[in-house]
Amino acid sequence: MNVSLTLTSTGRQAWVGLRLLLVATVLLGVAYPAAVWAAGRAVPGDDATIGQDFPVADDGWFHGRPSANDYDGLASAPSNLGPSNPDLLALIDERRAAIAEVEGIDPALVPADALTASGSGLDPFISPEYATLQVDRVAEERGLPVTEVEQLVDDHTSGRQLGFLGQPRVDVVALNRALDQALEGAD
Amino acid sequence: MNDTLSGLLTIAALAGLLALVWAPLGDYMARVMTGTRHARPERALYRLVGVDPEAQQSARSYATSVLAFSAVGIVLLVAILMGQQHLPFSRDLPGMPWDMAVNTAVSFVTNTNWQSYAGESTLGFTAQMAGLAVQNFLSAAVGICVAVALVRGFLASRSGTIGNFWVDLVRVTGRILLPVAVVGAVLLLTQGVVQSFADQTITTVTGGSQVVPGGPVASQEAIKQLGTNGGGFFNANSAHPLENPTPFANLLQIFLMLLVPVALTRTFGTMIGSRRQGLTILGAMAALFTASLAVATWAETTGQGAAARAAGAAMEGKETQFGAWGSILFSTATTSTSTGAVNASHDSLTATGGGAALVNMMLGEVSPGGVGSGLYGMLVMAVVTVFVAGLMVGRTPELLGKKIGRPEITRVALYTLSVPAIVLVGIGVAIALPATNDALGNSGVHGFSEVVYAFTSAANNNGSAFGGITVTSTFFQVALAVAMLLGRFVTIALVLSLAGSLARQRPVPTTAGTLPTHTVLFGSLLVWVVLLVTGLTYLPSLALGPIAEALTNGVIS
Known part of the structure; x- marks a missing residue:
């Protein structure tokens, strides 16, 4: 850990990198999202909502837009159909x-x-x-x-x-x- | 207010905000990267990981650090993705198969964020926040480090050293990316972006049941855009109402994508002591961006193409609240900055709008490009420009006080050729394979465009897609991973090597014969060189894909 460490050996660099990566994982991967979560408790405003299915066949409702995934909350996706398909x-x-x-x-x-x-x-x-x-x-x-x-x-x-x-x-x-x-x- | 006025005001607001922060953020980043003092926590960190912060690295050593750090990052991320079922908040999801894990790890470490998986149905929260989002920070930081190292190469006088990678990495992450990401995340929270650690099952208005996915989205969203990463928490990315809930959130996300790449031109100008030089580079970037935005906006807002004419407007794959204007501004920003986030389906853009997105990537991601990579990409093109100009007048070209001799131009030529070679070889191999036909989501020229888009996006480290193509076969997982790896690290190795070559030189004095590079004339020349190189390389692929489709559409209508 002095000037003789000119940072040339690949193995030593990887070892430094791994240690830095583990520290980063704790700070950026755990502490940062946790802090934002805590801020979320303090910030006013509601969470956004997602659309629901009100199909055209169902007369009693205002109908929503067509959906490529039938409003499945765990499968968000577009149709990906091309502009002249x-x-x-x-x-x-x-x-x-x-x-x-x-x-x-x-x-x-x-x-x-x-x-x-x-x-x-x-x-x-x-x-x-x-x-x-x-x-x-x-x-x-x-x-x-x-x-x-x-x-x-x-x-x-x-x-x-x-x-x-x-x-x-x-x-x-x-x-x-x-x-x-x-x-x-x-x- | 009509849509046109609203759209133009949105663009004006974006430009105004960027103009406002350009100088302060750019100068701040210059101070961070040139300062000699280490903060106390930074010193502790250097001791902990075994780094001598005062050591200066040669280009070779700096490159070894970058590559070793990235390699370790890929290995750890593959382990997290394949073993996520053992982590907390895994949502009972199994580990990724090896080819998808390798593709995803490479994708996030190379700042590409190409996604062959759907976030909400594939990944637990720990894999997202402690795996992917960590690389969102670090891969972005690596890009900025490399750009600053290149600038130091121009500044150095025969020292041969270009800084200390570990110090650069820690400072960029801790003093630039993290503070801005926190502010961005809190602003996104106010717009309703989710930050939770559980999914919810709700009863719908019609009495059915629906899972509303949760997750640490706001924290990941902020760095996704700020670091020009682009990997969505959810499959629909920024089209998802929980990831991008309001028009203000949409503008904020576009602003965050452009923030660092734009401000880095000021950092560059300040570091080399010529702010006009930074402004010239920014001007060239802005000219390319504006031209692309104008063409794409025309196509989307006037509803060019068969489907748009049939529906009355180009709204397939777009959200009601963003409309054509808010979608095409986003798609231009995301493909011009190597971000690759999407708030609309690029596959369903008009032929011209989708073609513009493709061209933005083919320019080499320099308008203004990704964090760091945009600046070093444009500086490489500036070297080509002074070389071309030098050939015309028969003088040895110079840039920023350094001679551009054979070692420099060799590296620059290899840089310019490497990414197109990866793209075109990839497309060729994929098209030659019979299985590719079954993987396409659309037939005919548009299907060909899907393949062109995939390899262009991967090798240029963008990450957006013409998403109709199915890329979960082992061939595509591996081929695109190779394209991402080479597209990122061959270029970085060449840039650092160029930096080292420049750093070993003694600066030459400016004379009457030196081509001034901080002028409008040079900026224009730079734009033409970028267009020329791109055109010569990619025109055949474009002609077979989006150009053919746009012309066909016009004729058939």
């Missing part, structure tokens, strides 16, 4: 026809987020356009006034964060939960 084109056509029929609208009005699978397969959000065109069906199916359902959609719509970041969106999981609670309140 014929299978993807067929899926988009199928989804457009199915949604237009369920909502009773012109197929051209179905927005893009309703026709495409998300990157995570767990997207909890839909576009405000997609939520709006589902209001009439949900209100009728649930026996709730359209204005009340519109209000619920409004309550669960977020604008751009800080006024300019990201896309306006509707949390479809929270919206459907609120829908259930509104019904319980009405009973």
